[in-house]
Amino acid sequence: MKFLNDLVNLFFPRLCQSCGDALAPADEEICLHCLYQLPYTHFHLTKDNAMEQSLWGRAPVEGAAAFLHFNKGSRVQHMVHRFKYKGRHQIGTFLGRVYGYELLKQPPYNTVDMIIPVPLFRKKQLKRGYNQSEVFSGGLSIALGVPVETNVLFRMKESESQTKKTQAERWENVKEIFAVIHPERIEGKHILLVDDVLTTGATIEACAATLLKECNVRISVVTIAYAG
Numbered sequence: 001m002k003f004l005n006d007l008v009n010l011f012f013p014r015l016c017q018s019c020g021d022a023l024a025p026a027d028e029e030i031c032l033h034c035l036y037q038l039p040y041t042h043f044h045l046t047k048d049n050a051m052e053q054s055l056w057g058r059a060p061v062e063g064a065a066a067f068l069h070f071n072k073g074s075r076v077q078h079m080v081h082r083f084k085y086k087g088r089h090q091i092g093t094f095l096g097r098v099y100g101y102e103l104l105k106q107p108p109y110n111t112v113d114m115i116i117p118v119p120l121f122r123k124k125q126l127k128r129g130y131n132q133s134e135v136f137s138g139g140l141s142i143a144l145g146v147p148v149e150t151n152v153l154f155r156m157k158e159s160e161s162q163t164k165k166t167q168a169e170r171w172e173n174v175k176e177i178f179a180v181i182h183p184e185r186i187e188g189k190h191i192l193l194v195d196d197v198l199t200t201g202a203t204i205e206a207c208a209a210t211l212l213k214e215c216n217v218r219i220s221v222v223t224i225a226y227a228g
């Protein structure tokens with residue numbers, strides 16, 4: 001079997017999702033060299049980190065952290081792009097697992113009861129085949145040992161592009177987008193709200209506001225990357 005694997009690898013090498021080089025047999029998704037060099041934020045170790053500060057006065061959260069820094073044209077951007085749009089969902093599960101084991105050692109993340117991924121509009125999810133935040137949540141769930149809940153928070157409509165809007169307009173744009181069904185499922189729980197990339201924070205703000213309006217919950221936030 002090993003021989004067969006080696007042979008397959010010779011003709012169809014598995015490639016690092018960050019740099020594109022061939023992976024060593026023991027590597028998963030990202031080569032050791034890239035894993036060593038990724039731009040980690042270490043936000044989960046830093047109280048009042050930049051991401052938490054960006055949510056101050058907008059979303060009352062226990063903690064907020066991103067695994068990686070997101071810069072235009074960077075390897076992280078390409079990797080997230082392949083993950084979101086090119087069907088490479090294994091990247092998301094892998095990153096979730098790796099980050100999940102880091103979060104497992106760190107309050108407030110080690111006390112979450114369940115994970116709620118930011119939902120996609122149903123039509124968009126059917127078209128893409130998966131919700132990238134849910135896939136990343138799946139990896140986190142393996143490490144943290146808590147379930148992913150996808151039957152409580154729903155996206156009622158598509159949000160328009162946020163890029164040319166002011167902060168107030170962005171908020172107008174997203175505040176009515178989400179809805180809670182079955183609030184009893186999360187009553188009294190500590191929720192880990194998960195998104196792919198935190199840019200303006202308007203989506204997280206809207207999700208948190210919707211959850212807090214309907215239920216008595218505490219919320220922490222985790223994303224793959226922070227584009228602040």
Ligand SMILES: [Zn+2]
Nearest residue numbers: 016019031034
């Ligand atoms: Zn690499």
